[in-house]
Amino acid sequence: MAQSVKRVVVWVEPGTWEACVSAAADLVPGDFEAQVLLLYVPDDSEDLLRDARAGLWGRGRPVQPVAAPEDPELLADAEALLRDLARDVTITTQLGSGPVERVVTGASENADYLVVGRQGDLTRRGPTSLGKHTRFVIDHAQCRVVIVWPQPAPSAATIPPLPPDDPRR
Amino acid sequence: MLAISGLFLILVLAFAVIRPRGLPEAVAAVPAAIVVVVIGALSGHEALAEISRLLPVVLFLAAILVVGDLCEAAGVFRWAGELIGRGSGGSGKRLLLLVFVAASIVTAVLSLDATVVLLTPVVLATARTLRVPAKPHMYASAHLANSASLLLPVSNLTNLLALRASGVSFVRFALLMLLPWLVVIGIEYGVLRWRFGSELTLRGRPVTSTSTRLPLLPAIVVGAMLVGFVVASSVGIQAAWVAGAAALVLAVRALVRKEVSLRSLGGSLNIPFIAFVLGLGIVVMAVVQGGLGTFLGHLAPTGNGLVSLLLWALLAAVLANLVNNLPAVLLVLPLAAAAGPLAVLAVLIGVNVGPNLTYVGSLATLLWRRIASDHDHEVSIGEFTVLGLLTTPACLVAGVTALWVVGTVVLGGT
Numbered sequence: 231m232a233q234s235v236k237r238v239v240v241w242v243e244p245g246t247w248e249a250c251v252s253a254a255a256d257l258v259p260g261d262f263e264a265q266v267l268l269l270y271v272p273d274d275s276e277d278l279l280r281d282a283r284a285g286l287w288g289r290g291r292p293v294q295p296v297a298a299p300e301d302p303e304l305l306a307d308a309e310a311l312l313r314d315l316a317r318d319v320t321i322t323t324q325l326g327s328g329p330v331e332r333v334v335t336g337a338s339e340n341a342d343y344l345v346v347g348r349q350g351d352l353t354r355r356g357p358t359s360l361g362k363h364t365r366f367v368i369d370h371a372q373c374r375v376v377i378v379w380p381q382p383a384p385s386a387a388t389i390p391p392l393p394p395d396d397p398r399r
Numbered sequence: 400m401l402a403i404s405g406l407f408l409i410l411v412l413a414f415a416v417i418r419p420r421g422l423p424e425a426v427a428a429v430p431a432a433i434v435v436v437v438i439g440a441l442s443g444h445e446a447l448a449e450i451s452r453l454l455p456v457v458l459f460l461a462a463i464l465v466v467g468d469l470c471e472a473a474g475v476f477r478w479a480g481e482l483i484g485r486g487s488g489g490s491g492k493r494l495l496l497l498v499f500v501a502a503s504i505v506t507a508v509l510s511l512d513a514t515v516v517l518l519t520p521v522v523l524a525t526a527r528t529l530r531v532p533a534k535p536h537m538y539a540s541a542h543l544a545n546s547a548s549l550l551l552p553v554s555n556l557t558n559l560l561a562l563r564a565s566g567v568s569f570v571r572f573a574l575l576m577l578l579p580w581l582v583v584i585g586i587e588y589g590v591l592r593w594r595f596g597s598e599l600t601l602r603g604r605p606v607t608s609t610s611t612r613l614p615l616l617p618a619i620v621v622g623a624m625l626v627g628f629v630v631a632s633s634v635g636i637q638a639a640w641v642a643g644a645a646a647l648v649l650a651v652r653a654l655v656r657k658e659v660s661l662r663s664l665g666g667s668l669n670i671p672f673i674a675f676v677l678g679l680g681i682v683v684m685a686v687v688q689g690g691l692g693t694f695l696g697h698l699a700p701t702g703n704g705l706v707s708l709l710l711w712a713l714l715a716a717v718l719a720n721l722v723n724n725l726p727a728v729l730l731v732l733p734l735a736a737a738a739g740p741l742a743v744l745a746v747l748i749g750v751n752v753g754p755n756l757t758y759v760g761s762l763a764t765l766l767w768r769r770i771a772s773d774h775d776h777e778v779s780i781g782e783f784t785v786l787g788l789l790t791t792p793a794c795l796v797a798g799v800t801a802l803w804v805v806g807t808v809v810l811g812g813t
Contacts, residue, residue, distance in 0.1 A: 244530045245491070245601025275523050275533045278783070282515050282541045284768065285760025287415050287723050288424045288675035289464070289512060304530060352600040361597075380601055 235263045237341040241334050241367070242270040242308045246347025246380040251308050253378045254345050255315035264319045267341075268308045271326035271333050331366035341373045348379050354388035401689035404440040407431040408686050411679060412722050416763045423671035428678030440685040449684050450677055456559045457676045459639035460510065461668055462646045463553055467513035468667040469649035470621065472658040473614040479505075480521035481611050484529055489605035491531045491598065495591065498522055498536045502543035503584055507550040508625060514544040529603035535595035538786055542587055546752045546794055550580040552638070553628065556676070557728040557750050564736035565743035569632030571810075575744055578805045579798040583752060586797055590790045616652055620645050676725070683729040692733060699734045700742075705803045708745040711735060712799045715749025716756070716791075723761050724750040741806045748798045755794075756787040 240247075240254045251268070258264035283289075305323040312321055326333040338344035346368075349361040359377070360368065368375050392399045414427035436446045470476065479501055487494035502522075506514045519540040526533035548555035552562045552572050562572060592599065627641035653659045659667075687695075698714060700707035711731075718727035728750045735742040754760040759768060 244527070244532050245598070245603060247530070273532070273534055275537045278534075278537050278541060279519055279523060281759045281768070282519065282544065284764050285545075285723070285754055286512055286515060287725050288672045288679075289516075289669065304527070307530075350597045352597070358597070 235265060236261055237265050237267070238343045238345065239267045239269060239334075239338045239341045239373075240308070240312075240345045241347070242268050242305060243347055244304065246349075246378070247304065247308050248311060249378045249380045250345045250347050251311045252315055253376055254343075255312060257343055257345070257376070258316055258319055260318075261316075262318045264316075266312060266316070266319050266321050267337065268305055268312065268321065268323045269326055269334060269337050270305050270308075270324070271328070271330040273330070331363040331370075334363075334367050335370045338367075338371050338373050338375075343374050343376055344371055345376045345378060348377050352379075352381060352384070354384055355386070356389065400438075400440050401686065401691065403438060404435045404682065404685040404689050405691070407435055408682050408726075411682055412726060412763070415675075415679075415723070416761075416767050423675065425671040425675040425678060428675045428682065430678075432678040432681035435682055435685040440689055441681060445684065445688070446681050449680050452563070453560070453677055453680045454673075455637050455639045456556075456562075457673045459553070459559055459637075459642055460556050461673055462639060462642035463510050464512055464669065465646040465664070465667045466621065466624070466642065466649060467509040467517055469646070469653050469659065470509070470513075470614075470617045471517045472653050473617045473649070474611055475614055475617050476517050476521045478611045478613050479518070480525045481606075481609055483522075484525040484606050485609060487529060487603075487605075489529055489531070489603040491535070491601055491603065492592070494526065494529065494531060494603075495535055495539060495595075495599060496588075498539045499543065499584065499588055502540045503547040503580075506544055506547040507554045507580070508621065510553055511544040511548040511555050514540060514547075519544070526603075528606055531601055531603035532598040535591055535598050538595075538783070539587070539591055542591075542755050542786070542790065543584065545755050546583045546587055546790070547580065548751045549576045549583060549748060549798070551576075551628070553642070555747075555751050557724055558747055560728055561732055561735075561743050561747050564732050565740045566736075567740050567744075569628050569638060572744075575740075575802060575805055575810065576747075579744075579748060579801040582801045583748075583794045583798045586794050587790055590786070590793075594786060594789065617649060620648050679726060680729055683726055687730060687733055691730070695730065695734055699731075699738070701738070703739050703741050703807070705800065707738075708741060708799050708803050709796065711738070711742045711745040712749035712753075712795050715746040716753030716795060719750040719753040720756050720761055722763050724754055741802065744802055744806070745799050748795060748802065752791060752794045752798060756791040757784070 236258055238254050238257055240250050242250065254266055258266065305325060309321055309323055312319070324337065326337070344367070346364055348359050349364060350358040411428045411431045415424040418424070435441050436443055483494065483497035483501055486497050502514050502518060505518045519537065522536050522540045523533050526536045548558070550573060552558045552569055565572065567575065624641055624645040628638050631638050631641050650664055654661065654664070700710035715727055715731050718730060728746065731746050732743070735746045757765050759765050
């Protein structure tokens, strides 16, 4: 019986993309037919840039869009890394726009896995581990979600002990 | 008469907020200024006096903006971006520190315009090259454009407007504002480090390549300009001449090297901006003399104690947040000037730091943008406002307290 093609969506973000791409490669070992979508949705830093100028009255400078040449480069880097780790999979890249949490949720519809980076303090285990948008995606995604430490997780000793008044102690 | 000139002021401010068809703000301000003089709300003599008071100030800023633009054309900002990118070694925390240093220096020396328009895009590009989240660094740059504009008279148009009213020299201004400047930057740094703690722990890739070298002549000219400000102030020459000379040297260099065209140089000089400030100044003066000054006088604190200084800063910050810091400083300045130099400097802390409270500098602009655009800005407004609430009140109180300490204890009753 022919297995259906495995589909993995990777949410590519600055800082976490390498770990997420390598996790995606682990999910499709030697799978020739697997399809991996690398999705990057830039944040609203450009809006911030434009709006900061609104306070400069009278300066009359044209509000030109800021070139963001590095954006597609992030996707190109992610693609190159995945190509290295999982030679035979079909890779597609997507530069998304719009509300990031909804774009990611939508793109992962009917996928087998969605790979997202863990957020929060990387020096200890514990909350907060998910940002607002990641929280939304996990709450609303239809597929299995894989959460990845961006770098090797700190030791279990960083988990706080049971409180002294906990009855199970 | 107050009602008529008040109406014209509201029209001028509304036009500046809405910017119909992207027309320059001067399109409303200049006719309004002519009208208030024609109807006699302000005598021609007073209007001319106001122009001769404002003109050197605006020319000074215009020259500084040209210097900033020419530094950009020469590659100074590209060089700075590569320097902080390389210095960060791919660490978000170190990048933030370097962005703080760069934004504080650029704002202080080349004015907040240079930080907003020239440095912040470079910061964004640098964060993206390093593959680290850009947000914390963008907020740092946007915030410091306001809060790091306390140090020198040239750092902010509001400072230039207040310099003469304060009656202090260029050097004394810097001495009084040095501690408030450092304290405010320190608070911003602490809050951003704490607020974006998790984003900043993410590591990017270090960059080692350097293609840009510091353009030598622009760096020397800017350094010489700073020394020139100090010298000019001590021998009684208008600092605008120094900035103008620096702009001229850089303009000749850029034209010879074909880095800019004569036309874009004219755009940098920005005549409509000069006309706008002059027009706004005249309309505001008509309103103040028509009776608003007396009204605000009732609100104005008395004395030079810490509490009065805090109240001055609060009044200025509230006005700046309602409309914009430019009309705010023009309105409050005549009153504060009567209360002494420390009151004027407290007002400057209010109008310079205050705008960080609202996303785009003032409630009026914020509301207008909410009406005019669709709602895809909601997320950043929430984020920016939280950051503003965390930093602005603390910066105001600590900055004014530092000013009070320097002004009364260290320098002893300026």
